[in-house]
Amino acid sequence: MKKHFYKILVIACSLFACKKTSQNNIVFHDSDEISNVIASMTDIMVHDITNPPLAARFFSYSCLAGYEVVAQNNNSFTSMKGRINNFPEIKVNKPSGKYNYQLSALLAIIKTAEKLQPSGILLKELKKNIIDSCKTAGLSQEIIDNSEIYAEDVSLQILKYAQDDGYNEISNYPRYQPSRKAGSWYPTPPAFIAAVEPYFNKVRPFTLKSADQFMPQPPVPFSTDPKSSFYELMMENYNDKLTEEKIAIASFWDCNPFAVDNIGHLMSAVKKISPGAHWLGITGIACEKSKKSFDESMAIFTVVSVGLMDSFMACWDEKYRSDRIRPETTIRNQLDANWQPLLQTPPFPEYPSGHSTISGTAAQILTFYFGEGFSFDDDTEVRYGLPVRSFTSFEHASKEAAISRFYGGIHFMDGIEAGLVQGKTIGNWVLEKIYGERNTTITQNL
Numbered sequence: 001m002k003k004h005f006y007k008i009l010v011i012a013c014s015l016f017a018c019k020k021t022s023q024n025n026i027v028f029h030d031s032d033e034i035s036n037v038i039a040s041m042t043d044i045m046v047h048d049i050t051n052p053p054l055a056a057r058f059f060s061y062s063c064l065a066g067y068e069v070v071a072q073n074n075n076s077f078t079s080m081k082g083r084i085n086n087f088p089e090i091k092v093n094k095p096s097g098k099y100n101y102q103l104s105a106l107l108a109i110i111k112t113a114e115k116l117q118p119s120g121i122l123l124k125e126l127k128k129n130i131i132d133s134c135k136t137a138g139l140s141q142e143i144i145d146n147s148e149i150y151a152e153d154v155s156l157q158i159l160k161y162a163q164d165d166g167y168n169e170i171s172n173y174p175r176y177q178p179s180r181k182a183g184s185w186y187p188t189p190p191a192f193i194a195a196v197e198p199y200f201n202k203v204r205p206f207t208l209k210s211a212d213q214f215m216p217q218p219p220v221p222f223s224t225d226p227k228s229s230f231y232e233l234m235m236e237n238y239n240d241k242l243t244e245e246k247i248a249i250a251s252f253w254d255c256n257p258f259a260v261d262n263i264g265h266l267m268s269a270v271k272k273i274s275p276g277a278h279w280l281g282i283t284g285i286a287c288e289k290s291k292k293s294f295d296e297s298m299a300i301f302t303v304v305s306v307g308l309m310d311s312f313m314a315c316w317d318e319k320y321r322s323d324r325i326r327p328e329t330t331i332r333n334q335l336d337a338n339w340q341p342l343l344q345t346p347p348f349p350e351y352p353s354g355h356s357t358i359s360g361t362a363a364q365i366l367t368f369y370f371g372e373g374f375s376f377d378d379d380t381e382v383r384y385g386l387p388v389r390s391f392t393s394f395e396h397a398s399k400e401a402a403i404s405r406f407y408g409g410i411h412f413m414d415g416i417e418a419g420l421v422q423g424k425t426i427g428n429w430v431l432e433k434i435y436g437e438r439n440t441t442i443t444q445n446l
Contacts, residue, residue: 028102031297033130034066035284037106038301040126041113042277048118049257052354053200053312055274057167058116060206060305065108065158067302069151070295073101077299083434084206084306088161092153095146100139102294106130107151112158165204173199176320183222183230183330184323185349193258193347201317206306207433211317214425216418219322219351224334231334233412237327238335242342246407250342252386253278253355253404258347272384275355275401276308279362281380282397286370304365307430311361311423315354318422324351327409341409352419353411356402360423361430363398368431370394398423 201211
């Protein structure tokens with residue numbers, strides 16, 4: 001497993017190449033370098049089996065570090081101070097000599113991720129590769145050294161901001177115990193993993209007033225009555241007939257880092273990225289297709305990652321409030337003891353669908369930047385053995401991501417629909433808080 005991971009990381013590192021230029025201060029021209037850092041962070045998250053909300057936390061703080069460097073050196077961009085909750089004024093003593101701020105931005109992302117991710121030390125090889133490529137391009141040692149000092153200064157301040165968000169205090173909360181009430185969630189086979197991040201709503205959000213600011217409407221109440229609305233929902237899952245296309249859609253958007261394979265009496269983890277990592281992959285695809293500059297791309301990656309964090313927080317807040325049973329559990333209890341969903345059921349309550357929520361948020365934000373009819377080919381999952389899928393818009397992709405949870409047998413339809421609405425609402429809120437604007441076109445569809 002580790003051997004495979006290192007191979008991926010080396011490949012990712014080899015993609016970096018500073019562009020030769022007559023101006024020492026500008027060597028990065030596009031989004032590729034940022035996308036490759038995000039991809040390397042993703043590989044480490046797969047290696048560490050990082051849960052989806054925590055992955056969003058890693059991405060958001062790391063991107064914020066890179067963005068703040070850009071904002072201090074490009075007057076077209078403004079610091080996040082005053083735009084996201086409790087964000088500090090980033091005070092740095094800029095190097096007296098020459099430095100490259102875009103190199104500093106990349107290094108700030110890496111240095112922040114190194115400290116946040118459990119196996120972040122593995123990014124040191126990536127950092128070395130970037131620096132070596134800059135030397136090859138003709139960047140002086142003085143500029144490289146000054147750029148790294150600058151990056152370290154910003155990263156330390158972002159890490160302090162992250163440390164104060166309350167996440168580290170979650171470990172002091174009592175271990176979550178499933179209620180075992182009728183219709184409530186409890187761990188599912190094959191691994192029966194304990195509840196993931198039951199206290200994530202206690203973390204400080206970036207733009208939300210609180211995790212429960214945009215509570216979805218309550219889920220359809222659990223019932224064993226064959227005439228009830230819940231029973232009807234359950235039967236929809238049970239009677240759904242899988243086709244090759246439905247299987248392809250469910251597999252493409254699976255994004256379950258907790259998936260395991262049974263091999264005799266042993267279980268082994270299956271390498272899959274988180275939903276947030278998938279949408280940041282799409283962000284990179286869009287930036288590359290539209291030829292966004294390095295600085296523009298840094299801003300887009302940052303706002304999307306901030307939106308993902310707040311979206312996960314709001315979704316998880318509702319998950320552990322409604323605490324609703326998964327289709328797999330109730331169908332086995334009420335209809336068919338041998339029924340199995342196509343996808344493995346994730347280890348947390350059902351309502352609302354997390355992938356639906358964060359997909360609605362990401363699509364709303366990306367549409368703000370790139371437009372409603374932005375088509376793209378999504379090759380994010382190719383490195384994990386899945387083919388490219390094509391989409392006519394971000395909303396198209398978000399709706400497919402959402403319905404994939406129904407095809408996969410891991411969500412009820414009302415959880416999917418509620419997640420999309422909640423996610424779009426949060427996406428607009430994030431845009432309003434950061435830019436004073438919202439995606440008015442897609443808001444009409446809420």
